[in-house]
Amino acid sequence: MSLVKPSIPKGTRDFSTIEMAKRNYIFNTIKDVYALYGFQQIETPAMENLSTLMGKYGEEGDKLLFKILNSGNFMNGVAEDDLADGGTNRLAAKLCEKGLRYDLTVPFARYVTMHRDEIPFPFKRYQIQPVWRADRPQKGRYREFFQCDADVVGSDSLLNEVELIQIIDEVFHRFGIRVAIKMNNRKILSGMAEIIGAPELLVDITVAIDKLDKIGLENVNAELREKGLGEEALARLQPILLLEGSNEAKLQTLKEVLATSETGLKGIGELSYILSKVNGLRARLDVDLTLARGLNYYTGAIFEVKALDTEMGSITGGGRYDNLTGVFGMPGVSGVGISFGADRIFDVLNTLDLYPADALLSTQVLFVTFGQAELDYALPLANALRLAGIRTEVYPEAGAKMKKQMSYANQKNIPWVAVIGGDEMAAGEVSLKNMITGEQTKVKAGELASKIQ
RNA sequence: GCGAUCAUAGCUUAGUUGGCUAAAGCGCCUGACUGUGGAUCAGGAGAUCGCGGGUUCGAGUCCCGUUGGUCGCCCCA
Numbered sequence: 001m002s003l004v005k006p007s008i009p010k011g012t013r014d015f016s017t018i019e020m021a022k023r024n025y026i027f028n029t030i031k032d033v034y035a036l037y038g039f040q041q042i043e044t045p046a047m048e049n050l051s052t053l054m055g056k057y058g059e060e061g062d063k064l065l066f067k068i069l070n071s072g073n074f075m076n077g078v079a080e081d082d083l084a085d086g087g088t089n090r091l092a093a094k095l096c097e098k099g100l101r102y103d104l105t106v107p108f109a110r111y112v113t114m115h116r117d118e119i120p121f122p123f124k125r126y127q128i129q130p131v132w133r134a135d136r137p138q139k140g141r142y143r144e145f146f147q148c149d150a151d152v153v154g155s156d157s158l159l160n161e162v163e164l165i166q167i168i169d170e171v172f173h174r175f176g177i178r179v180a181i182k183m184n185n186r187k188i189l190s191g192m193a194e195i196i197g198a199p200e201l202l203v204d205i206t207v208a209i210d211k212l213d214k215i216g217l218e219n220v221n222a223e224l225r226e227k228g229l230g231e232e233a234l235a236r237l238q239p240i241l242l243l244e245g246s247n248e249a250k251l252q253t254l255k256e257v258l259a260t261s262e263t264g265l266k267g268i269g270e271l272s273y274i275l276s277k278v279n280g281l282r283a284r285l286d287v288d289l290t291l292a293r294g295l296n297y298y299t300g301a302i303f304e305v306k307a308l309d310t311e312m313g314s315i316t317g318g319g320r321y322d323n324l325t326g327v328f329g330m331p332g333v334s335g336v337g338i339s340f341g342a343d344r345i346f347d348v349l350n351t352l353d354l355y356p357a358d359a360l361l362s363t364q365v366l367f368v369t370f371g372q373a374e375l376d377y378a379l380p381l382a383n384a385l386r387l388a389g390i391r392t393e394v395y396p397e398a399g400a401k402m403k404k405q406m407s408y409a410n411q412k413n414i415p416w417v418a419v420i421g422g423d424e425m426a427a428g429e430v431s432l433k434n435m436i437t438g439e440q441t442k443v444k445a446g447e448l449a450s451k452i453q
Numbered sequence: 454g455c456g457a458u459c460a461u462a463g464c465u466u467a468g469u470u471g472g473c474u475a476a477a478g479c480g481c482c483u484g485a486c487u488g489u490g491g492a493u494c495a496g497g498a499g500a501u502c503g504c505g506g507g508u509u510c511g512a513g514u515c516c517c518g519u520u521g522g523u524c525g526c527c528c529c530a
Contacts, residue, residue: 010521062530063454077489103530131530135456138524147530187490207528317530370488406490421488 011135011143018360023346025359027128030148030340033171034126037163039150042125046132050099055108056327063135069098081430100132104149105324105337110152113328121154126344140344141311151337155323158270160300160336161320162277168305168316168338169283175345176354178308179315182288183283185271186298186319188254189289191264192240193259196233203227206292207240213290216243247275247287254289270300272340284308288336297321302405303338310351315344364391365416365452369398369403372398374420381418381430381445388449409435 008014015023044174054443069381070076074095101107104127112119112399128148129387150167152160165181172179187216190427193202204227208220216224220241224234245251253266257421271287278285283305299321307315317320325333349355365385367378375398385392393414409417419431424442433440443451 057529064529078465133529135529136490136527137522141529147505246475314530339530344530368489402489404490408490410490417490419489423488431488433489438489438491440489 009142009143011137013142015048016026017362019346020361021362022349022355023342025355026342026345026349027146030210030342031126031128031173033167033174034150036170036336037124037167039124039126042099042108042111042128043128043129044104046130047098048101048107048110050097051091052110053106054100055158057102060128061102064135065094065102066100066132066134068098068100069096069142071100082262101129102133103131104129104147104339105151105321108149108151108153109324109335110328112333113325113330116330119154122152122157124150124152126150135391140347141410142343145150146342148342149337150339151335153183153335154333156334158273158301159277161270164283164318164336164338165274165278165281165303167283167301171340172305172385173282175349177315177345177352178283179305180284181288182291182306182310183271183274184287184288184302186293186300187263187270188258188303189267189292191261191267191448192237192289193263195231196236198229198233201227201229205237206340209290212241218360243289247285249273250289252257269342274301284331286406295383297324299323299343301336307348310348312348312351314341315348316340325446361413361415362391362411362412363393364407365393365418365448366409366414367392367403367411367420368409369395369419370402370421374425377425378418378420380446385449385452388453390449390452418448420447 027422034041046067050065050067054062078091078094090394091453100229106124108127112123126149130144130146132144135141135143140323150164152164165183166171168179168181177251184372189206190199190202198205205224208223208227210224212220221234224237225231229237240254243253245253251272254268255265258268275285276288288304291302298319302319303317305316316338318336320334320336322334323331324335325331358386365382367382369375369378375394375396378394382394395408406417415435417433417435419433419440421431422429426441428445429442430445430448431440432443
């Protein structure tokens with residue numbers, strides 16, 4: 001077998017020890033807050049049947065699904081003309097019956113439908129797992145990345161939206177990241193499309209105005225014209241795009257503009273209600289009408305979170321979707337959910353250097369010894385420390401050079417080293433060295449634990 | 454799917470209009486220091502210059518192809 005250059009697939013990453021400590025800090029913080037609000041964790045398989053995934057993410061989404069070649073004789077049932085006519089979709093359907101999950105929401109909808117008889121509704125679940133997309137990797141976009149979803153299904157109450165906003169606020173408060181939460185409502189966008197007489201262009205309109213931040217008003221208008229929006233309609237859209245002022249003022253203006261749209265007014269009512277119930281937020285909560293989000297299954301509230309102190313796209317998103325389980329034969333179940341973008345939060349925490357020191361600490365004490373007898377003497381001491389809850393290592397090579405052992409402690413950022421030689425052994429002591437200050441004192445073996453804590 | 458750009462030691466990079474044995478910093482190993490890391494000093498190992506082809510007396514350098522990274526567009530957490 002020839003030697004291969006080690007490599008990993010395009011758009012995937014290894015996470016090394018420090019990165020994992022940081023990622024675990026992120027995941028644990030999010031989990032703690034989810035649990036605090038009564039959300040329970042589930043996991044679903046990395047792979048789903050393609051029939052579950054196909055057609056749920058639009059035509060683009062289908063192209064971005066990783067498909068898994070059938071095991072065994074995968075050519076079984078493939079006919080000559082399947083190969084001949086370049087119909088890759090049809091061929092793929094015969095060769096692959098499974099695919100890697102593209103997000104956590106669709107597998108969740110599948111899960112809810114399959115387990116509906118065991119689930120207490122409203123069902124509050126969270127799920128932190130990787131998802132895969134055969135996308136072209138670029139800044140902040142990978143082919144394998146983690147989503148941290150929390151959803152409530154089976155409840156139309158807007159208090160769920162309120163709770164999710166509080167969760168977002170609490171999580172970013174714990175991270176120490178200052179954020180602005182932006183909120184909009186899909187019904188308001190529908191109302192807008194209705195009022196300007198172009199309801200059929202709703203999707204195009206949302207896609208275009210979502211870019212307002214990025215490409216500016218002129219370019220948004222140009223794109224809308226290109227999509228077939230008339231000048232009159234465009235003119236009527238402008239005041240809405242340019243809406244400014246307090247949340248209350250924006251909603252007041254909207255009420256007037258959307259007065260004749262039943263859907264639009266309903267969206268305004270929902271927004272107002274949520275705003276009235278959210279209290280004591282530390283984050284800013286802004287109504288932002290240009291927040292549209294690409295996801296077409298959203299039907300009510302839409303959320304997005306941006307960090308205030310660093311340039312980074314959205315670091316959390318979410319919204320309400322009606323009837324998500326409908327495609328699996330379980331109609332009338334509404335859900336609302338959010339998803340923290342762990343990879344981007346990771347970048348933000350790195351940029352702002354906001355990791356708490358103890359989140360990154362691994363081993364607290366290393367036993368360093370001069371030979372086999374000392375090593376044997378160290379073992380029960382190490383176990384005693386572990387019983388006291390102190391993360392402890394014993395350097396395992398008897399007679400390894402002092403320099404080697406000390407360097408190991410240094411490299412792993414271990415704050416305490418317990419040195420054991422013949423003298424210490426005879427006296428029932430250890431020499432305890434503080435690796436930060438360099439100070440070293442002799443300590444009775446029985447007092448080690450108290451010195452370290 | 455389209456476009457730009459980059460690829461030299463474990464890492465970060467230098468390498469002139471194509472020209473001697475491809476250079477440095479960091480890291481690693483050894484020693485100064487046989488009971489002490491992080492500092493300093495001395496020495497050492499480590500590169501088929503991403504891969505394949507072409508031009509040339511001669512290619513890290515120029516040309517073509519290919520793979521991978523990065524960034525942008527489309528799309529999208």
